[in-house]
Amino acid sequence: MAEVRLTPPLSEADIRPLRVGDWATLEGTLLGVRDATLIRIFDHHQAPPIDLSGAMLLHTAPNVRKVGDRYEPLSVGTTTSTRMDRFTEPLLREYGVRGFIGKGGLLEGSVRAMAEHGAVYLTIVGGAAAWQTLHIEAIEAVYWEDLMPECLWVFMVRSLGPLLVSIDSHGASTYADVKQAARQRLSELLAKGQSRGPVSDPGDSPRGA
Amino acid sequence: MGHDAVGRKRGSVAVAAGGAFYDAVEETARALYIKALKDVPADIRTAITQAYAREQHDVAKKILSLIVRNVEIADERRMIVCQDTGTPIFWVGLGTAVHVDGVRIAEALRAGIERATRDHPLRSSVCHPLTRENPQTNTGYRIPVIHWEFLAGAEHVELLCVPKGSGSENMSFLRMLTPADGVDGIRRFVLESVVEAGANPCPPCIVGIGVGGSADACMVLAKRAAVRRIGTHNPDPHLAALEVELLEKINSLGIGPQGVGGDTTALAVHIEHAYTHITQNPVGLNMQCWRGLRAEARIHPDGRAELGNSSLSAPRPF
Numbered sequence: 082m083a084e085v086r087l088t089p090p091l092s093e094a095d096i097r098p099l100r101v102g103d104w105a106t107l108e109g110t111l112l113g114v115r116d117a118t119l120i121r122i123f124d125h126h127q128a129p130p131i132d133l134s135g136a137m138l139l140h141t142a143p144n145v146r147k148v149g150d151r152y153e154p155l156s157v158g159t160t161t162s163t164r165m166d167r168f169t170e171p172l173l174r175e176y177g178v179r180g181f182i183g184k185g186g187l188l189e190g191s192v193r194a195m196a197e198h199g200a201v202y203l204t205i206v207g208g209a210a211a212w213q214t215l216h217i218e219a220i221e222a223v224y225w226e227d228l229m230p231e232c233l234w235v236f237m238v239r240s241l242g243p244l245l246v247s248i249d250s251h252g253a254s255t256y257a258d259v260k261q262a263a264r265q266r267l268s269e270l271l272a273k274g275q276s277r278g279p280v281s282d283p284g285d286s287p288r289g290a
Numbered sequence: 291m292g293h294d295a296v297g298r299k300r301g302s303v304a305v306a307a308g309g310a311f312y313d314a315v316e317e318t319a320r321a322l323y324i325k326a327l328k329d330v331p332a333d334i335r336t337a338i339t340q341a342y343a344r345e346q347h348d349v350a351k352k353i354l355s356l357i358v359r360n361v362e363i364a365d366e367r368r369m370i371v372c373q374d375t376g377t378p379i380f381w382v383g384l385g386t387a388v389h390v391d392g393v394r395i396a397e398a399l400r401a402g403i404e405r406a407t408r409d410h411p412l413r414s415s416v417c418h419p420l421t422r423e424n425p426q427t428n429t430g431y432r433i434p435v436i437h438w439e440f441l442a443g444a445e446h447v448e449l450l451c452v453p454k455g456s457g458s459e460n461m462s463f464l465r466m467l468t469p470a471d472g473v474d475g476i477r478r479f480v481l482e483s484v485v486e487a488g489a490n491p492c493p494p495c496i497v498g499i500g501v502g503g504s505a506d507a508c509m510v511l512a513k514r515a516a517v518r519r520i521g522t523h524n525p526d527p528h529l530a531a532l533e534v535e536l537l538e539k540i541n542s543l544g545i546g547p548q549g550v551g552g553d554t555t556a557l558a559v560h561i562e563h564a565y566t567h568i569t570q571n572p573v574g575l576n577m578q579c580w581r582g583l584r585a586e587a588r589i590h591p592d593g594r595a596e597l598g599n600s601s602l603s604a605p606r607p608f
Contacts, residue, residue, distance in 0.1 A: 102349075117422065119482070144373055144413040158373030161457045161490050184548060185457070185490045206353055207457060207492040207548060208581050209360035211369040229424065230413045243356075245349065247550055256489055259551045263485045263543040270539055272476055 085244075090135025091179040093199035093238045099246050101253040105203055106242030107182065110221070112232030115160060119168040121225065131232060134177035137203075138182075140165060142230040145220065152220045153227040157236065158210025162202070173198035182244060184221040186256030192248055202248035203256075205241075214239040298355035304389040305445055310593030312394045316448070318587045318595045319402025323378060323428075324410060324453035325597065326585035327370040330361050334496075334582035337557040341494060341547075353467025357547070357580060371581050375412045376402045378434035378607030379513075381602045385444030388495075388591050393449070396436055400429050410538065415456070424562045433524040437510065439606065450586045450602035452517050458495060458579040461487035466511055467571035476501060476538065476573045483575045484540050484556070489549020492579035494557045497540060500574035501529070512574035515560035515586055519603045522560070536561075559584070562605070 085099065088108045099105065112133070121127050144156035161181030169191035172178040181187070182198050184207030187195075195202065206214065216238050224233040247255040330338075338361075339517050342354040364371045370444060407414055407428040416433050417424040441448060463483040467475040480499060498516025500508040523530040537559040546552025557580065566572060578584075586600040 141373065142413065142415075144370065144375070144411070146411055156373045156413070158372045160374070161460065161492075163490055164460070184492065185488075186549065199529075204548060204550060205483055206356045208372040208455075208579055210373040211364040211367065211371055212356060212360040214369065215363065216326075218549070229426070230415075243352070245550060251423070255550045259549060260485070260488055260546060263488070263545050266483050266543050268483055270481060 082233055087137070089137045091137065092135065093179075094113065096179055096201050096250050099143050099201050099249055100251070101246055101249045101255055102213070103259060104242065105244045105246060106240055107203075107238055107244065108240065110136070111182070111236045111238045112136050113139045113143065113157070113236060115140060115142045115231040116165060117223065117228045117231035118233050121228065123168055123171055129135065129176070130248040131233070131235070133172070136153055136178050137180045137182060138172070138178055139236070140183045140279050141234070145230070154214055154217045154220055154236075156210045157214045157217045159184045159207055159213065161207070162187055165170050166191055170194035173200050182241075186254065187248060189257065192252060192254045192257065195248055195254040196250055199250045201246060201250055203244035204247040205244055213241070234261065302380040302581070304387050305591045306389045307391075307447075307591040308593070309592055311390070311589065312398045314407070314589050314593040314595045315395055315447070316402045317397045318449055318589055318597075319380070319451065320406040321597065322585040322587055323403055323406045323453060326377060326451050326453050326479050326583045327372075328364055328368060329585070330364070330371060330581055331519070331584050333601045334442070334557065335361065336339060337520045338494075338580065340556040341557060344469050345553050346590065347546060349550060350546045350554060353547040353552075354554065368411070369559050372455065372579075373413065373459065374455045375407075375415045375428060376583065377459065378428055379437070379452045379454050380434055380518075381437045381439060381443070381450040381452075383439050383441045383448035383450075383600065383602050385441045385446045386444055387445040387607070388447060390447060392438070398551040399434055400434060401430050402501050403434055419455065431528035439602070441601065445591065447589045447600050449589065450517065450584065450600060451529055453583050454578045455492070455581070455583065458491035458577040462509070462571070462574075462576045463492040463573045464505060464510070466505060467573055469569065469571050471571055473532070475571060476532075477539070480536055480575060481539060481543070484545070485543060485578065488545060491551055491577045492548035493545055494547055494554045495577040496582055497536070497556045497559045499536075499559065499561045499576065500576075501561055501563040502566035503572060504566075505572060507564055508572040509576065511562040511564060515562040515578045516578045517603060518560045518562075518605065519599070520558045520582075522604050524563065525605055526563065533559045533561050549562040596607070
Protein backbone atom coordinates (compact mmCIF):
# COMPACT_ATOMS: atom_id res chain seq x y z
CA MET A 82 0.00 0.00 0.00
CA ALA A 83 1.74 3.10 -1.28
CA GLU A 84 1.12 6.74 -0.45
CA VAL A 85 1.72 9.14 -3.34
CA ARG A 86 1.54 12.86 -4.00
CA LEU A 87 0.11 13.90 -7.36
CA THR A 88 0.57 17.33 -8.96
CA PRO A 89 -1.29 17.82 -12.27
CA PRO A 90 -0.77 17.96 -15.18
CA LEU A 91 -0.16 14.21 -14.90
CA SER A 92 1.41 11.87 -17.42
CA GLU A 93 0.64 8.22 -18.08
CA ALA A 94 3.89 7.39 -16.25
CA ASP A 95 2.56 9.16 -13.12
CA ILE A 96 -0.66 7.14 -13.19
CA ARG A 97 0.41 3.59 -14.08
CA PRO A 98 2.24 2.78 -10.80
CA LEU A 99 -0.92 3.48 -8.75
CA ARG A 100 -2.80 0.38 -7.60
CA VAL A 101 -6.17 -0.12 -5.95
CA GLY A 102 -5.72 0.25 -2.16
CA ASP A 103 -3.02 2.93 -2.43
CA TRP A 104 -3.61 6.38 -0.95
CA ALA A 105 -3.00 9.65 -2.79
CA THR A 106 -2.81 13.35 -1.97
CA LEU A 107 -3.40 16.00 -4.62
CA GLU A 108 -1.53 19.30 -4.98
CA GLY A 109 -2.11 22.22 -7.33
CA THR A 110 -4.71 22.43 -10.05
CA LEU A 111 -7.97 20.51 -9.83
CA LEU A 112 -10.79 21.08 -12.33
CA GLY A 113 -14.43 20.87 -11.24
CA VAL A 114 -17.11 19.51 -13.58
CA ARG A 115 -20.64 18.17 -13.24
CA ASP A 116 -23.62 16.96 -15.29
CA ALA A 117 -24.35 20.26 -17.09
CA THR A 118 -20.66 20.92 -17.85
CA LEU A 119 -20.20 17.52 -19.48
CA ILE A 120 -23.55 17.67 -21.31
CA ARG A 121 -22.38 20.96 -22.85
CA ILE A 122 -19.07 19.46 -24.00
CA PHE A 123 -20.33 16.16 -25.39
CA ASP A 124 -24.05 16.60 -26.18
CA HIS A 125 -23.99 20.26 -27.22
CA HIS A 126 -20.54 19.88 -28.82
CA GLN A 127 -18.89 22.91 -27.26
CA ALA A 128 -15.17 22.47 -26.80
CA PRO A 129 -13.98 23.23 -23.25
CA PRO A 130 -12.33 26.66 -23.01
CA ILE A 131 -9.20 25.22 -21.34
CA ASP A 132 -6.77 22.39 -21.99
CA LEU A 133 -7.84 19.23 -20.13
CA SER A 134 -4.79 17.10 -20.99
CA GLY A 135 -3.18 15.61 -17.88
CA ALA A 136 -5.96 17.04 -15.72
CA MET A 137 -7.62 15.63 -12.63
CA LEU A 138 -11.36 16.28 -12.61
CA LEU A 139 -13.47 16.63 -9.46
CA HIS A 140 -17.16 15.78 -9.75
CA THR A 141 -18.59 18.82 -7.98
CA ALA A 142 -20.84 21.87 -7.94
CA PRO A 143 -19.68 24.10 -5.09
CA ASN A 144 -21.26 26.72 -2.85
CA VAL A 145 -19.44 30.00 -3.53
CA ARG A 146 -19.61 33.71 -2.71
CA LYS A 147 -18.77 36.32 -5.34
CA VAL A 148 -16.42 39.00 -4.05
CA GLY A 149 -15.63 41.59 -6.73
CA ASP A 150 -14.85 39.60 -9.85
CA ARG A 151 -13.62 36.53 -7.93
CA TYR A 152 -15.37 33.61 -6.29
CA GLU A 153 -14.58 32.44 -2.77
CA PRO A 154 -15.23 28.79 -1.88
CA LEU A 155 -17.85 28.32 0.87
CA SER A 156 -18.39 24.59 0.45
CA VAL A 157 -16.66 22.51 -2.17
CA GLY A 158 -17.79 18.90 -1.91
CA THR A 159 -18.15 15.93 -4.20
CA THR A 160 -21.11 14.52 -6.09
CA THR A 161 -21.95 10.98 -7.26
CA SER A 162 -19.70 10.06 -10.20
CA THR A 163 -21.78 7.21 -11.62
CA ARG A 164 -24.32 9.70 -12.98
CA MET A 165 -21.64 11.02 -15.33
CA ASP A 166 -20.23 7.61 -16.20
CA ARG A 167 -20.84 7.82 -19.96
CA PHE A 168 -18.56 10.87 -20.29
CA THR A 169 -15.51 9.08 -18.86
CA GLU A 170 -14.29 7.34 -22.01
CA PRO A 171 -14.48 10.41 -24.32
CA LEU A 172 -12.84 12.60 -21.64
CA LEU A 173 -9.87 10.21 -21.64
CA ARG A 174 -9.76 9.55 -25.40
CA GLU A 175 -10.51 13.01 -26.81
CA TYR A 176 -9.13 15.29 -24.09
CA GLY A 177 -6.38 13.31 -22.32
CA VAL A 178 -7.85 13.58 -18.83
CA ARG A 179 -5.75 11.49 -16.37
CA GLY A 180 -8.17 10.92 -13.55
CA PHE A 181 -11.16 11.73 -11.40
CA ILE A 182 -11.81 12.52 -7.78
CA GLY A 183 -15.32 11.45 -6.94
CA LYS A 184 -17.63 9.36 -4.85
CA GLY A 185 -19.74 6.35 -5.81
CA GLY A 186 -17.22 5.07 -8.36
CA LEU A 187 -17.52 4.47 -12.11
CA LEU A 188 -18.90 1.50 -14.02
CA GLU A 189 -17.35 -1.33 -16.02
CA GLY A 190 -16.94 0.55 -19.33
CA SER A 191 -15.12 3.37 -17.56
CA VAL A 192 -12.87 0.89 -15.73
CA ARG A 193 -11.87 -0.57 -19.13
CA ALA A 194 -11.31 2.89 -20.63
CA MET A 195 -9.12 3.87 -17.67
CA ALA A 196 -7.00 0.75 -18.22
CA GLU A 197 -6.70 1.48 -21.94
CA HIS A 198 -5.83 5.18 -21.68
CA GLY A 199 -3.99 5.21 -18.33
CA ALA A 200 -6.22 7.01 -15.83
CA VAL A 201 -7.13 6.64 -12.17
CA TYR A 202 -10.21 7.15 -9.95
CA LEU A 203 -9.66 8.46 -6.45
CA THR A 204 -12.38 8.17 -3.82
CA ILE A 205 -12.96 11.15 -1.57
CA VAL A 206 -15.40 10.89 1.34
CA GLY A 207 -18.79 12.00 0.03
CA GLY A 208 -20.56 14.48 2.28
CA ALA A 209 -17.29 15.59 3.88
CA ALA A 210 -17.37 18.98 2.18
CA ALA A 211 -16.36 21.03 5.21
CA TRP A 212 -13.13 19.04 5.50
CA GLN A 213 -12.60 19.15 1.72
CA THR A 214 -13.13 22.92 1.54
CA LEU A 215 -10.26 23.53 3.99
CA HIS A 216 -7.96 22.04 1.33
CA ILE A 217 -9.15 24.44 -1.38
CA GLU A 218 -6.76 27.39 -1.43
CA ALA A 219 -8.54 29.38 -4.11
CA ILE A 220 -10.85 29.36 -7.07
CA GLU A 221 -8.46 30.39 -9.84
CA ALA A 222 -10.96 30.69 -12.66
CA VAL A 223 -14.55 29.93 -13.60
CA TYR A 224 -15.80 29.19 -17.12
CA TRP A 225 -19.39 28.88 -18.31
CA GLU A 226 -20.85 30.89 -15.43
CA ASP A 227 -24.29 30.62 -17.04
CA LEU A 228 -24.35 27.00 -15.80
CA MET A 229 -23.99 28.12 -12.15
CA PRO A 230 -23.31 26.12 -10.03
CA GLU A 231 -22.38 23.52 -12.69
CA CYS A 232 -19.65 25.65 -14.28
CA LEU A 233 -16.16 24.53 -15.26
CA TRP A 234 -14.19 25.39 -12.10
CA VAL A 235 -10.43 25.74 -11.70
CA PHE A 236 -9.48 25.10 -8.06
CA MET A 237 -6.05 25.43 -6.46
CA VAL A 238 -5.74 22.76 -3.77
CA ARG A 239 -3.25 22.05 -1.00
CA SER A 240 -2.65 18.52 0.37
CA LEU A 241 -6.11 17.29 -0.67
CA GLY A 242 -6.24 13.84 0.84
CA PRO A 243 -6.29 11.07 1.87
CA LEU A 244 -7.82 9.91 -1.40
CA LEU A 245 -8.30 6.18 -1.89
CA VAL A 246 -7.18 4.70 -5.22
CA SER A 247 -10.35 2.71 -5.95
CA ILE A 248 -10.08 2.23 -9.75
CA ASP A 249 -6.58 1.87 -11.16
CA SER A 250 -5.22 1.78 -14.72
CA HIS A 251 -4.94 -2.03 -14.70
CA GLY A 252 -8.63 -2.92 -14.68
CA ALA A 253 -9.03 -3.24 -10.91
CA SER A 254 -12.01 -1.61 -9.19
CA THR A 255 -12.78 -1.68 -5.48
CA TYR A 256 -16.41 -0.86 -6.32
CA ALA A 257 -16.73 -3.88 -8.64
CA ASP A 258 -15.11 -6.15 -6.02
CA VAL A 259 -17.34 -4.91 -3.20
CA LYS A 260 -20.47 -5.23 -5.35
CA GLN A 261 -19.58 -8.75 -6.44
CA ALA A 262 -19.03 -9.81 -2.83
CA ALA A 263 -22.30 -8.13 -1.78
CA ARG A 264 -24.20 -10.01 -4.52
CA GLN A 265 -22.66 -13.27 -3.34
CA ARG A 266 -23.66 -12.56 0.25
CA LEU A 267 -27.15 -11.56 -0.95
CA SER A 268 -27.69 -14.92 -2.67
CA GLU A 269 -26.59 -16.71 0.52
CA LEU A 270 -29.03 -14.66 2.59
CA LEU A 271 -31.87 -15.29 0.16
CA ALA A 272 -31.14 -19.01 -0.15
CA LYS A 273 -31.20 -19.30 3.65
CA GLY A 274 -34.30 -17.22 4.27
CA GLN A 275 -36.42 -17.96 1.23
CA SER A 276 -39.15 -20.51 1.72
CA ARG A 277 -40.50 -20.07 -1.80
CA GLY A 278 -39.11 -19.35 -5.26
CA PRO A 279 -37.91 -15.97 -6.46
CA VAL A 280 -40.16 -12.91 -6.58
CA SER A 281 -42.13 -12.85 -9.79
CA ASP A 282 -41.17 -10.34 -12.47
CA PRO A 283 -43.43 -7.28 -12.08
CA GLY A 284 -44.04 -7.49 -15.84
CA ASP A 285 -45.77 -10.85 -15.81
CA SER A 286 -47.36 -11.05 -12.39
CA PRO A 287 -51.15 -10.85 -12.07
CA ARG A 288 -52.28 -7.30 -11.51
CA GLY A 289 -55.27 -5.43 -10.27
CA ALA A 290 -58.96 -5.92 -9.73
CA MET B 291 -63.48 19.29 30.08
CA GLY B 292 -62.81 15.78 28.61
CA HIS B 293 -60.92 14.71 25.49
CA ASP B 294 -62.28 12.92 22.44
CA ALA B 295 -60.79 9.82 20.78
CA VAL B 296 -57.88 11.68 19.15
CA GLY B 297 -57.06 13.87 22.15
CA ARG B 298 -58.95 17.06 21.22
CA LYS B 299 -60.29 19.09 24.12
CA ARG B 300 -64.06 18.99 23.91
CA GLY B 301 -65.65 22.35 23.37
CA SER B 302 -62.31 24.15 23.00
CA VAL B 303 -62.04 27.06 20.58
CA ALA B 304 -59.06 27.22 18.21
CA VAL B 305 -56.57 30.05 18.78
CA ALA B 306 -56.14 32.16 15.64
CA ALA B 307 -52.54 32.68 14.53
CA GLY B 308 -51.64 36.34 13.94
CA GLY B 309 -49.19 38.11 11.58
CA ALA B 310 -46.29 37.46 13.97
CA PHE B 311 -46.92 33.74 13.51
CA TYR B 312 -46.36 33.83 9.73
CA ASP B 313 -43.24 36.00 10.17
CA ALA B 314 -42.00 33.36 12.62
CA VAL B 315 -42.73 30.56 10.12
CA GLU B 316 -40.59 32.33 7.50
CA GLU B 317 -37.76 33.04 9.94
CA THR B 318 -37.89 29.49 11.33
CA ALA B 319 -37.89 27.96 7.83
CA ARG B 320 -34.77 30.01 7.03
CA ALA B 321 -33.08 28.99 10.28
CA LEU B 322 -34.05 25.31 9.98
CA TYR B 323 -32.75 25.03 6.41
CA ILE B 324 -29.33 26.34 7.45
CA LYS B 325 -29.33 24.36 10.72
CA ALA B 326 -30.16 21.13 8.84
CA LEU B 327 -27.23 21.77 6.48
CA LYS B 328 -24.74 22.61 9.27
CA ASP B 329 -25.68 20.72 12.41
CA VAL B 330 -25.76 16.90 12.22
CA PRO B 331 -28.57 15.70 14.56
CA ALA B 332 -27.49 14.19 17.91
CA ASP B 333 -28.91 10.73 17.14
CA ILE B 334 -26.90 10.54 13.90
CA ARG B 335 -23.70 11.61 15.67
CA THR B 336 -24.19 8.87 18.25
CA ALA B 337 -24.87 6.27 15.56
CA ILE B 338 -21.71 7.25 13.63
CA THR B 339 -19.59 7.10 16.80
CA GLN B 340 -20.98 3.65 17.62
CA ALA B 341 -20.38 2.47 14.06
CA TYR B 342 -16.77 3.63 14.26
CA ALA B 343 -16.25 1.65 17.48
CA ARG B 344 -17.75 -1.51 15.91
CA GLU B 345 -16.13 -1.28 12.48
CA GLN B 346 -13.46 -3.94 11.81
CA HIS B 347 -12.14 -2.86 8.37
CA ASP B 348 -9.18 -0.44 8.31
CA VAL B 349 -10.26 1.54 5.23
CA ALA B 350 -13.84 1.76 6.53
CA LYS B 351 -12.57 2.98 9.91
CA LYS B 352 -10.45 5.63 8.21
CA ILE B 353 -13.47 6.83 6.22
CA LEU B 354 -15.66 6.96 9.35
CA SER B 355 -12.95 8.95 11.16
CA LEU B 356 -12.92 11.47 8.26
CA ILE B 357 -16.71 11.72 8.55
CA VAL B 358 -16.37 12.46 12.28
CA ARG B 359 -13.63 15.01 11.57
CA ASN B 360 -15.83 16.67 8.94
CA VAL B 361 -18.69 17.06 11.43
CA GLU B 362 -16.24 18.67 13.89
CA ILE B 363 -14.96 21.10 11.25
CA ALA B 364 -18.51 22.07 10.28
CA ASP B 365 -19.25 22.75 13.99
CA GLU B 366 -16.06 24.71 14.63
CA ARG B 367 -16.22 26.85 11.49
CA ARG B 368 -20.01 26.98 11.11
CA MET B 369 -19.74 25.51 7.63
CA ILE B 370 -22.33 23.40 5.86
CA VAL B 371 -21.51 19.71 6.28
CA CYS B 372 -21.94 18.72 2.62
CA GLN B 373 -22.07 20.84 -0.52
CA ASP B 374 -25.48 19.46 -1.50
CA THR B 375 -28.10 21.96 -0.36
CA GLY B 376 -30.70 19.38 -1.40
CA THR B 377 -34.34 19.54 -2.37
CA PRO B 378 -36.08 21.43 0.44
CA ILE B 379 -38.84 19.30 1.98
CA PHE B 380 -41.05 20.27 4.93
CA TRP B 381 -43.40 18.37 7.14
CA VAL B 382 -45.84 20.74 8.77
CA GLY B 383 -47.68 19.49 11.85
CA LEU B 384 -50.81 21.57 12.32
CA GLY B 385 -52.09 21.67 15.86
CA THR B 386 -55.85 21.25 15.72
CA ALA B 387 -56.37 23.89 18.41
CA VAL B 388 -54.76 26.61 16.24
CA HIS B 389 -56.53 28.25 13.34
CA VAL B 390 -54.02 28.89 10.52
CA ASP B 391 -54.00 29.88 6.86
CA GLY B 392 -52.23 27.05 5.02
CA VAL B 393 -51.48 29.18 1.97
CA ARG B 394 -49.70 31.78 4.12
CA ILE B 395 -47.67 29.00 5.78
CA ALA B 396 -46.63 27.64 2.37
CA GLU B 397 -45.65 31.16 1.19
CA ALA B 398 -43.64 31.73 4.38
CA LEU B 399 -41.77 28.41 3.99
CA ARG B 400 -40.82 29.32 0.42
CA ALA B 401 -39.73 32.83 1.47
CA GLY B 402 -37.58 31.37 4.26
CA ILE B 403 -35.75 29.04 1.85
CA GLU B 404 -35.19 31.87 -0.64
CA ARG B 405 -33.84 34.20 2.05
CA ALA B 406 -31.42 31.55 3.37
CA THR B 407 -30.21 30.88 -0.18
CA ARG B 408 -29.61 34.56 -0.96
CA ASP B 409 -28.20 35.73 2.38
CA HIS B 410 -25.93 32.83 3.40
CA PRO B 411 -25.39 32.33 0.37
CA LEU B 412 -26.19 28.73 -0.52
CA ARG B 413 -25.87 26.88 -3.80
CA SER B 414 -29.21 26.59 -5.59
CA SER B 415 -29.78 22.90 -6.29
CA VAL B 416 -33.26 23.22 -7.82
CA CYS B 417 -34.08 23.53 -11.53
CA HIS B 418 -36.88 23.14 -14.11
CA PRO B 419 -37.18 19.42 -14.96
CA LEU B 420 -37.01 19.91 -18.75
CA THR B 421 -35.29 23.22 -19.51
CA ARG B 422 -32.94 22.74 -16.48
CA GLU B 423 -33.22 26.48 -15.80
CA ASN B 424 -31.96 27.13 -12.25
CA PRO B 425 -33.80 30.07 -10.63
CA GLN B 426 -30.91 30.36 -8.08
CA THR B 427 -33.40 30.35 -5.19
CA ASN B 428 -33.62 26.65 -4.17
CA THR B 429 -37.36 27.01 -4.84
CA GLY B 430 -39.61 26.61 -7.86
CA TYR B 431 -42.99 25.32 -8.94
CA ARG B 432 -44.11 22.91 -6.14
CA ILE B 433 -40.75 23.30 -4.37
CA PRO B 434 -40.34 23.27 -1.39
CA VAL B 435 -42.20 19.97 -1.14
CA ILE B 436 -44.68 20.29 1.74
CA HIS B 437 -46.36 17.42 3.60
CA TRP B 438 -49.21 18.38 5.96
CA GLU B 439 -50.03 16.45 9.12
CA PHE B 440 -52.29 17.13 12.09
CA LEU B 441 -51.39 17.26 15.79
CA ALA B 442 -54.50 16.34 17.74
CA GLY B 443 -55.39 18.96 20.33
CA ALA B 444 -52.09 20.87 20.03
CA GLU B 445 -52.04 24.66 20.31
CA HIS B 446 -48.92 25.03 18.16
CA VAL B 447 -47.48 24.18 14.75
CA GLU B 448 -44.41 21.98 14.20
CA LEU B 449 -41.95 22.10 11.31
CA LEU B 450 -39.55 19.40 10.16
CA CYS B 451 -37.13 20.60 7.46
CA VAL B 452 -35.25 18.04 5.35
CA PRO B 453 -32.96 19.39 2.60
CA LYS B 454 -32.87 16.03 0.85
CA GLY B 455 -29.51 15.15 -0.68
CA SER B 456 -29.60 13.91 -4.25
CA GLY B 457 -27.03 11.12 -3.97
CA SER B 458 -29.36 9.18 -1.70
CA GLU B 459 -32.61 10.41 -3.28
CA ASN B 460 -31.51 9.13 -6.70
CA MET B 461 -31.33 5.65 -5.16
CA SER B 462 -35.10 5.40 -4.52
CA PHE B 463 -37.11 2.32 -5.44
CA LEU B 464 -40.74 1.18 -5.56
CA ARG B 465 -42.05 -2.32 -6.29
CA MET B 466 -45.68 -3.40 -6.38
CA LEU B 467 -45.15 -6.94 -5.05
CA THR B 468 -47.99 -9.45 -4.89
CA PRO B 469 -49.54 -10.92 -1.74
CA ALA B 470 -47.93 -14.26 -2.73
CA ASP B 471 -44.49 -12.61 -2.59
CA GLY B 472 -45.14 -12.15 1.13
CA VAL B 473 -42.69 -10.79 3.68
CA ASP B 474 -39.85 -12.69 1.96
CA GLY B 475 -40.55 -10.58 -1.14
CA ILE B 476 -40.19 -7.42 0.97
CA ARG B 477 -36.90 -8.68 2.44
CA ARG B 478 -35.55 -9.54 -1.00
CA PHE B 479 -36.58 -6.19 -2.50
CA VAL B 480 -34.90 -4.23 0.31
CA LEU B 481 -31.64 -6.18 0.19
CA GLU B 482 -31.47 -6.10 -3.63
CA SER B 483 -32.14 -2.35 -3.66
CA VAL B 484 -29.39 -1.67 -1.11
CA VAL B 485 -26.93 -3.75 -3.18
CA GLU B 486 -27.96 -1.98 -6.39
CA ALA B 487 -27.57 1.43 -4.70
CA GLY B 488 -24.08 0.38 -3.58
CA ALA B 489 -21.75 3.33 -3.05
CA ASN B 490 -24.06 5.94 -4.62
CA PRO B 491 -26.22 7.07 -1.66
CA CYS B 492 -23.18 7.94 0.55
CA PRO B 493 -23.39 5.03 2.99
CA PRO B 494 -23.69 4.47 5.90
CA CYS B 495 -27.35 5.37 5.30
CA ILE B 496 -30.62 5.48 7.14
CA VAL B 497 -32.72 3.07 5.11
CA GLY B 498 -36.37 4.17 5.01
CA ILE B 499 -38.91 1.58 3.94
CA GLY B 500 -42.58 2.06 3.17
CA VAL B 501 -44.78 -1.03 3.32
CA GLY B 502 -48.40 -1.05 2.18
CA GLY B 503 -50.67 1.80 1.13
CA SER B 504 -51.00 2.72 -2.55
CA ALA B 505 -48.01 3.38 -4.84
CA ASP B 506 -47.89 7.09 -3.95
CA ALA B 507 -48.54 6.56 -0.22
CA CYS B 508 -45.87 3.84 -0.08
CA MET B 509 -43.10 6.21 -1.26
CA VAL B 510 -44.21 8.94 1.15
CA LEU B 511 -44.04 6.34 3.95
CA ALA B 512 -40.52 5.40 2.85
CA LYS B 513 -39.44 9.05 3.03
CA ARG B 514 -41.21 9.44 6.38
CA ALA B 515 -39.25 6.43 7.64
CA ALA B 516 -35.94 7.83 6.38
CA VAL B 517 -36.38 11.05 8.37
CA ARG B 518 -37.32 9.36 11.65
CA ARG B 519 -34.93 9.79 14.59
CA ILE B 520 -32.55 6.88 15.09
CA GLY B 521 -33.64 4.95 18.18
CA THR B 522 -37.36 5.18 17.37
CA HIS B 523 -39.13 2.01 16.29
CA ASN B 524 -42.28 1.16 14.40
CA PRO B 525 -45.05 0.77 17.03
CA ASP B 526 -46.24 -2.51 15.44
CA PRO B 527 -44.07 -5.34 16.85
CA HIS B 528 -44.06 -7.26 13.53
CA LEU B 529 -42.56 -4.28 11.72
CA ALA B 530 -40.23 -3.36 14.59
CA ALA B 531 -38.79 -6.90 14.40
CA LEU B 532 -38.35 -6.57 10.64
CA GLU B 533 -36.44 -3.28 11.18
CA VAL B 534 -33.96 -5.08 13.46
CA GLU B 535 -33.61 -8.09 11.14
CA LEU B 536 -33.05 -6.02 7.99
CA LEU B 537 -30.45 -3.79 9.67
CA GLU B 538 -28.42 -6.85 10.58
CA LYS B 539 -28.74 -8.34 7.09
CA ILE B 540 -27.87 -5.07 5.31
CA ASN B 541 -24.77 -4.67 7.47
CA SER B 542 -23.68 -8.21 6.58
CA LEU B 543 -23.51 -7.27 2.86
CA GLY B 544 -20.05 -5.73 3.25
CA ILE B 545 -20.77 -2.59 1.19
CA GLY B 546 -19.40 -0.38 3.95
CA PRO B 547 -18.88 3.38 4.36
CA GLN B 548 -18.82 5.05 0.92
CA GLY B 549 -19.26 1.62 -0.67
CA VAL B 550 -15.60 0.63 -0.59
CA GLY B 551 -16.13 -2.24 1.86
CA GLY B 552 -16.81 -2.64 5.58
CA ASP B 553 -19.31 -3.55 8.28
CA THR B 554 -21.25 -0.27 8.31
CA THR B 555 -23.63 0.03 5.37
CA ALA B 556 -26.66 1.32 7.29
CA LEU B 557 -26.91 3.29 10.54
CA ALA B 558 -30.56 2.33 10.92
CA VAL B 559 -33.50 0.70 9.15
CA HIS B 560 -36.88 2.35 9.66
CA ILE B 561 -40.20 1.03 8.38
CA GLU B 562 -43.47 2.95 8.16
CA HIS B 563 -46.55 1.06 7.09
CA ALA B 564 -50.16 1.44 6.07
CA TYR B 565 -52.88 -1.11 5.34
CA THR B 566 -53.11 -1.95 1.66
CA HIS B 567 -55.40 -3.51 -0.99
CA ILE B 568 -56.04 -7.27 -0.80
CA THR B 569 -54.29 -7.70 -4.19
CA GLN B 570 -51.26 -5.61 -3.24
CA ASN B 571 -47.98 -5.78 -1.34
CA PRO B 572 -46.27 -2.46 -2.13
CA VAL B 573 -42.77 -1.74 -0.83
CA GLY B 574 -40.79 1.47 -1.31
CA LEU B 575 -37.26 2.42 -0.34
CA ASN B 576 -35.82 5.88 0.30
CA MET B 577 -32.53 6.57 2.01
CA GLN B 578 -30.85 9.36 3.91
CA CYS B 579 -27.09 9.68 3.43
CA TRP B 580 -24.88 9.49 6.54
CA ARG B 581 -25.35 13.16 7.47
CA GLY B 582 -29.10 12.49 8.00
CA LEU B 583 -30.15 16.09 7.42
CA ARG B 584 -33.03 17.14 9.57
CA ALA B 585 -34.00 20.15 11.72
CA GLU B 586 -37.19 20.74 13.66
CA ALA B 587 -39.06 23.44 15.56
CA ARG B 588 -42.31 24.27 17.29
CA ILE B 589 -44.02 27.60 16.60
CA HIS B 590 -46.71 29.10 18.84
CA PRO B 591 -49.64 31.20 17.55
CA ASP B 592 -48.07 34.37 19.03
CA GLY B 593 -44.89 33.83 16.97
CA ARG B 594 -42.64 32.30 19.63
CA ALA B 595 -40.46 29.59 18.09
CA GLU B 596 -38.49 26.81 19.78
CA LEU B 597 -35.84 24.93 17.82
CA GLY B 598 -35.35 21.29 18.79
CA ASN B 599 -36.94 17.89 18.39
CA SER B 600 -40.60 17.80 17.47
CA SER B 601 -43.06 14.94 17.32
CA LEU B 602 -42.61 14.89 13.52
CA SER B 603 -39.37 12.87 13.63
CA ALA B 604 -41.04 10.10 15.66
CA PRO B 605 -43.55 7.52 14.37
CA ARG B 606 -46.94 9.24 14.07
CA PRO B 607 -50.51 8.09 13.43
CA PHE B 608 -51.50 10.75 10.84
